[in-house]
Amino acid sequence: MLSIKNLHVSLEEEDKQILKGVNLELEAGKVHAIMGPNGSGKSTLSYVLSGRDGYEVTEGEASLDGEDILEMEPEERAAAGLFLAFQYPVEIPGVGNMTFLRTAVNAQRKARGEEELSAGDFLKVVRAKAKDLKIDADMLKRPVNVGFSGGEKKRNEILQMAMLEPKMCILDETDSGLDVDAMKLVSQGVNALRDENRTFLVITHYQRLLDHIKPDVVHIMADGKIIKSGGPELALEVENNGYADLLAEMA
Amino acid sequence: MALPKAKQDLTEATLSALPAPFDGAWAKAAQDEARVRLAALGMPVRRDEYWKFTNPAAYTTEAAEFATSTDTLDVFDAAKPLTITFVDGVLDADASDDMMLEGVTIETLVDAADVDLHWAKGLYGVLENAANTAPAKDGAALYRSVPRPLAALNTAAARDGLVIRVSGAASRPIRISYRSNGGDAMIHHVIKVDEGASLTLLEEGTAGARSNVMLEVDIADKAAFHHLRMQEPVADRHTLTNTFARLGNESTFKSFGLTAQGVLTRNETIMELTGDDAVAHVAGACLGDGNVHHDDTVYITHDAVNCESRQVFKKVLRNGAVGVFQGKILVQPHAQKTDGYQISQSLLLDDDSQFLAKPELEIYADDVACSHGSTSGAIDEAALFYLRSRGVPHAEAINLLTLSFLAEALEEIDDEALAEMVQTRLEQWLRA
Secondary structure: OEEEEEEEEEEOOOOOEEEEEEEEEEOOOOEEEEEOOOOOOHHHHHHHHHOOOOEEEEEEEEEEOOEEOOOOOHHHHHHOOEEEEOOOOOOEEEEEHHHHHHHHHHHHHHHOOOOOOOHHHHHHHHHHHHHHOOOOHHHHHOEEOOOOOHHHHHHHHHHHHHHHOOOEEEEEOOOOOOOHHHHHHHHHHHHHHOOOOOEEEEEOOOHHHHHHOOOOEEEEEEOOEEEEEEOOHHHHHHHHHOOHHHHHHHO | OOOOHHHHHHHHHHHHOOOOOOOOHHHHHHHHHHHHHHHHHOOOOOOOHHHOOOOOHHHHOOOOOOOOOOOOOOOOHHHOOEEEEEEOOEEOHHHOOOOEEOOEEEEEHHHHHHOOOOHHHHOOOHHHHHHHOOOOEEOOEEOOOOOOHHHHHHHHHOOEOEEEEEOOEOOOOEEEEEEOOOOOEEEEEEEEEOOOOEEEEEEEEOOOOEEEEEEEEEEOOOOEEEEEEEEOOOOOOEEEEEEEEEEOOOOEEEEEEEEEOOOEEEEEEEEEEOOOOOEEEEEEEEEEEOOOEEEEEEEEEEOOOOOEEEEEEEEEEEOOOEEEEEEEEEEOOOOOOOEEEEEEEEEEOOOOOEEEEEEEEEEOOOOOEEEEEEEEEOOOHHHHHHHHHOOOOHHHHHHHHHHHHHHHHHOOOOOHHHHHHHHHHHHHHHHO
């Protein structure tokens, strides 16, 4: 599904290297988790993959089902099936959540040569999916993320994911700012989307989220590289011992 | 005091080219007086403080090329308005509805000018005169009279317009449709809304290659006047509007204008809140792309207790477009409990466009709440990326953020159905 080879990334503004040779092979239908200390480059990886400005790829490649994504515009990556659930979803005053969702869904359909959804069909689908995430009609009507609580913003991210049906989902610290109940709700939303043709990359600091979204593979990232990969037990090890032991192992 | 030479020459040339005034007694007197006023004020030139950001030459010298007419005068069809059409400043009766509306008397200025003792005598040019020749000090009150010679010119030279008296709640809106075949237009409407009465006035279209359209609105106690104006994307129009309003006790004035394109547009609103507990809102949204100069100039005088005024102006500018905002709130010493708010903002989509703002507060009362703000900003890159990451193409993402930016101004439209009509047309213009 997503293949990342020897990815080196620097910040455009300052001469600072963040990713120093990341290698990842994410197979279809799997859930991979990335954990790592602050500043290890986890969020940078998610931004570079989704096409945010400000980063320069100095070496390496990333492809989605064999297609080089690094040269694509962000909207092209989205149409190709890549989705990033933001750590900090952006507030857009004046644009209704529903308008935003419909514009996005239809833009992607159009880009893929599919027919646009009618207002009626769209409404039916969005209502059903919103209900599962306990998103009420009022939240759908309000401007995108404006006045939403932390939990509502994250649920809104998952609703977008459910509507856009991407094949490659990246979740950037989706658990940050969530209470226990909200985390359950969000995890249920993610688990409902698990599918043999859909891959997840879950970036998190904490094992707790991985209790709800069970990963197949866990990677530890430090200083811009994957330093260790393993099964779910690796996350437990981090939870119990912190990163110090792993970092020491590497040194 | 003698006028500077350039101003004097321009003023003399303008006065000598004026058409003969109306024949009717009161109208002739009003136009003759305005002539004298204009001679004293002098025509505007770029060096005048009030025209610092907008060169008045295009209004005061020869007309520019104008090839485009209009085909979009249907924004408010769904509101089933009573429609009256002016073509190059002259009433087009064939393209107008019968001037019959319950609770409202509608006449043309041409007809009203012929009536000996018409109520319009008490309003035509009167608010303009008051604003142009206010005494510096009247008892405790202080005035800063700003010369508005192009408004005096309009009073002196208007050839037609509507004279509207509203005595009850108008059952449907009145729409004034403007069209142009390339001529100039000098139109003057006077509207008197009697106690407890209400009217919604809609204006759309391009009145002339160069147009000077004036509204004088007198709103009595507990009366309400709602106003929507659509200035369509006709590239080579030179549009000037002056709206003068006087508000009585517990009266309401709410005006919203949407402007797209136009090589030169200046919309002036001058309001006097003379009755207690009055509410005056004026708002505007502007789309400017390329050779566009758009100026909103507002002057609100609080002359009574416990009144509220609100100015909300938003402009989206790109490819060298220029936006101007001059907004003033003057609070007289006795106008306690005034609630004044003013915001002017621009969204600059590139480095070539500019926004020039002159927000002013002048407050002589000590128990008031007045605030103002003015900002210029670029597209929010985080929001742009967020939209694109969901698959929204770059151009459409900019459109959505543009609509998002303008939303606060459109929210000023009270009537939801009318607001939706404006929104729909805005989206059409944006995506054209």
